[in-house]
Amino acid sequence: MESTNKRYWRGLEELRNDESFVKNAYKEFSDTDINKSTESGSIVDGIGSDRRDFLKVLGFGMAAVTLAACDTPVHKAIPYINKPESTFPGIADFYASTYSEGGDYFPVLVKTREGRPIKIEGNPSSSITKGGTSARVQASVLSLYDNDKLKGPKKGEADSDWDTVDKEILGLLQRGGAIRIVSSTILSPTTKSAIAAFIAKYPTATHIQYDANSVSGLVQANLTSFGQGVIPSYDFSKAKTIVSVGADFLGSWIAPNEYTDQYIATRKVGANAGNKKEMSRHYQFETGLSLTGSNADYRTAIKPSQEGLVVAALYNKVAAKLGGTPVSTASVDVAYLDKAAADLAAARGAALVVSGSNDPNVQVLVNALNNLLGSYGVTIDLSRPVNYRQGNDAAMNAFISDAKAGRVQGVIFYAANPVYDHPRGAELKEALPRLGLSVSFADRSDETASLCKYTCPASHYLESWDVSEPKAGFYSLTQPTINTIFKTRQPQASLLKWAGLNSNYENYIKSYWRSTVYPQAGSSLSFDQFWIQSLHDGVLELQTASAAAAGAFKPETVAAAAAGVAQKYKPNATGIELALYEKVGIGTGAMANNPWLQELPDPVSKACWDNYACLSQKTATELGVQAFDLVSVEVAGKPALELPVLIQPGQADGTVSIAIGYGREKAGKSADGVGKNAYPLVSVSANALLFSATDVKISKSGGSRTIAQTQTHDTVMGRRAVIQETVLAAYKKDPKAGRYFPKVVTSEGPVSPTDISLWKGYEKTNHSWGMIIDLNSCTGCAACVIGCQAENNIPVVGRQEVINRREMHWIRIDRYYSSDAEPEDRKGLEIASSNPEVVFQPMLCQHCSNAPCETVCPVLATTHSTEGLNQMTYNRCVGTRYCANNCPYKVRRFNWFKYFDNDNFDYHFNNDLGKMVINPDVTVRSRGVIEKCSFCVQRIQEGKLTAKKERRRPKPDEIQVACAQACPTGGIVFGDMNDPESTISKLLKEENDARAFQVLEEINVRPQISYLTKIRNKDEEAKPVAAAAEHHAE
């Protein structure tokens, strides 16, 4: 059974084999006293343990049932008065639209049923996202039905109406005085022109953009190096060697969706990449373990104070090889520097170096390095800048100073909440009430809006019109898919109205389309047809748009930057340092009141519903703290933050990482009081925000707080053949490298487990639905998790219930750490835990053909279909949970509560508004039944019906499950394995004898899901490969 060459572990408790871990691993469900599990486990749930309570419930129940049985409730069927011709109840309509919030850009297709948007899909016509989505865009539909939003305009605390508010604001605007419009990044040219129209009317107004996750240092560096203050287009797909110094480009840096797609294109090998056998090599130098770092081939943990020196050292080493002028800085000694420099130099013309630093000096050095490597024009395109981040930290800084000093008389906040998400928020909080006019367009009374004189709530993007222009010539339309739910109004309409113009924003963007876009497009259609066509397509990409000329690199700027770096960064600083980071789900915290995002386990730490202080094991030991201990993190001159400790393997020693986006106070029920606000810890330098700090004091503050962490939930009981991986060189020699071929002993000698069976098997004559998950394509971004949650009405259970190991996600991303050392080699293990290799493995119901769950169900609630599906029939389930006990993959979930009607679970679903997001084609499960991945059987049934109605077979890949559709990299392939034309059949044909493996093949349950081995582009080191080869020889 010693299957793989590595020891895999999901949490330190597993590696150490803690008592609590072992106890939990052998129990599918926690023993937590159900009454203690929520703050008020009550008689309402029928779980009062008292005998009298039981009798009361029984007595009442009997009476209620008797009464209820007397009369069937009357259901109404209410048709339209005037039905739109193309809309039919029960048939979904899709509308193309665009999600563009704070610089995040996704062209989407919105699925609506009976007029309500219920699901977001990526728009495949976009060349930028190629139909991919992220967890946030998938979850955005839930925010539409957020009951904590404002129901109409407000004047101070009091509810008001639009006429009054408009009149009073106009009156105040007439008074003049310096007015500032403060917004986050705006991708919309029409919004900008509406703002310009407003400024034309009130010339004292100026527009300031800022980003909570600012990259303004990069913009300034480009201005210094090239005379162009822009963010260039990056193309990771052309890079053979990628070095990232602290840039989490797969998770949070600028446009992760776009970069993920490009990056994975270089990481795919084998049949799903046209039998390509080459991969890019990726080095990551960073402080905390990020999503990007988890995917890197070589990762080095560095302290924030070393960041600039690492870039300088890389520059010097590459310059030595390629003949550039070295810069003089202190030398820094971290692992893999030489190796990275050698690979970069070798890949000249196909290399890319990125840095997440917001220090312009560091970015100038990065520019110099990229220039040396010939990256400009290949992997970096300055002539096609992107608009994703337009924030100007200096301008924002000046605004707050002006506001404080009383130099500003009026302010309008548009998609901005600086009181919460700017480091000087507290100062602004003080200054705001003193301003004569303050208006916020926030959709809720958030930290900033609640201090403003007027709140003019903006509509959700699914209720709005807009145009987005992420890059020059790339247009995308946002159109409403539902009438405004509350009395909200688009900010653009408000601005136009206050500017004395026609406030119909739909007409406004239409005329922009007519005057600006239509002539460029050179379409043969009439404008009206062109407009309809554009709305239908959602995106319009004019490749003809003239590219701006790229500026030439100014080598003279390098020395000054190097001097700045030499002065600021230290090779061996001893104090504890802070690095702030952004989580994949919550991001900057603007969408924090979204329970789906709150409960999404962070891909790396697997923690949800909290932020925390990430420490390495070594640092924690030195500080004398343990996991979940509360510590006080203090940065000089800033308020201390009390957070629980999370021991994060891969965290640089002597550093602490804290996520921004938490600690909201006025976002709504799901977000308020979750975690602590780390924005005040951001340092404000003269011209940029710095997301790190030195001289941090960490002290134990007593007490502890358990972090809801799912990492060791649902373990596979120490079975080893779960992950199968190899290195590229071994794969090139033998595509089967890293595979594990189990044997079972029979009377005729050892045979493959699939050669023998107790069962007759199922005949799959019609369809055989299956899935392939490519471990090389999975970055762990978790878009699939939220996609599944939205499609299948999966409830949110809250922090305490996650701690009780009762989360409900049907698909989870298992994150495994691994080390090359043997389990007995204690010293080796310790090295591994400080900087482990990471594998992400999406795990869902494997739809076993010999399903262990089916044989143990006493009431046949889970059965097998002739199409290869493991069916779950909720109305038949009596809740014995035998199936979950017997599932080797631990993918079955039990409904401990009636999550949809229980006020202890106040996560949007328990109110009528939140329930509007429910997919009407999927049953809402009640308390006491098991549920699990159904392979989106509702989509399969619908797809088959469409085919049958058209008297044909389903087209190859026509039917897609929610997770596969949400995946931004095509890492999940779903289809009919009986259809030889489907992608899955073609892939399996090639990969069955190569990378495709089934998890736990030795137990012979014959899943319908195959995984493709993880391949790292690491040098072949003696041991692992030898082990793999040995293995293979067996």
Add this chain to the structure above:
Amino acid sequence: MHTDFIGFSLIKMYSRSVISTLVIVLIALFSSYQSVAQDAAAGGGDAAKGKELFSTLCQQCHAVTDEKVIGPGLKGITKRRDTAWLLKWVKNPQAVISSGDAYATALYAKFQPLVMQSFPDLSDDDIKNILAHIDASAAPAPAAGPATGGAVAATATPASESPSGLFTAVLVALLVVMLLVLGVLLVLVTILSKAVGPTTGEGGQATPFLQRLKTSLGAAASNSTLRSIVLWLFVFVVTKQTFDGLYSVGVSQGYAPKQPIAFSHKLHAGQYQVNCNYCHTSVYKGKIATIPSANICMNCHGEIKRESPEIQKIYKAIETDTPIEWVRVHNLPDLAYFNHAQHTNVGQVQCQTCHGEIEKMEVVEQRSSLTMGWCIDCHRKTEVATKDNAYYDKLVALHKKGSKEPLRVANIGGLECSKCHY
């Protein structure tokens, strides 16, 4: 003892006859079921195709007679206009009017502001078929008689649909038999006691019948076999009734709520033969058949019977923009997924199969039980409509290899849980 023996053989005799009546009843029921199936399959020929199209598309506004409905009566239309003109007209009447055609403008002047709907999707053959149907209908006089209204002569009795009905019949029959046996026994006892009485003792005549009956009943009661039979019968009947009662909880067969507007399917679907699809617009398209929106009512009632107080309710709804709240008759539990298109479009099941003779209902009622047993029963029996549907080609071929039976829904996974529950 002697009487008991006779009693027993009598019971046996009667039970035999009961079984044979049962068999007869069953055969009768089965044959009536067959006749339904045969009635459903009919048709062929051009005029027949035309009839179908006519009833779907034209009937709402036109009659085949001289009678004006919304548009003119079409009797003799082929004599009035030539086919080429008619083809043009049907496909796009507005275009013909705009072209300044004299006949068309005259027609428009007469029916203004109504213009006939255009049918660009109809092929020339389709229109010719319709015309053939109109000509064919012109010949026989009683074409519009309400007596011929029923499209499908669904003669199946309600009893045949539910097994519990059958059981009740059996129970009633058994009860009758029991009573008969009792009567015969009484007669026998009287005769026998008359014959035997005088020999056994004096004053035989004086013994009252009732007392003798009491004695013999007492004897019967002390007979353990007879006692247990009665007891078991009693237990059986009570259990059966209890179970039937419990099973009917939540089954609302026969539910016929009062609707906000007294809409009559008997009039619309029966007498005027408006096609179901005309109002229930997505019955062939999607999951929900749809309750027609008010604008569909207005297609006809914009002209017809505007003053009727019931139709005024629709006008009121439109004026006040408040939708009409119909009461839902057929309610499936949320855990069961049902899709109309799968059954009507793909399976080509008649509406009446589940909804009963809707064209004869003044007030719609739930005719079928809508229980899972009822669904499954139909899935077991029903053959898949595989003809001209490429989806099923491979499945039919595979099925033919292994079986001589026709391909039924159950053979292709129609009994699997996640076909309806997900």
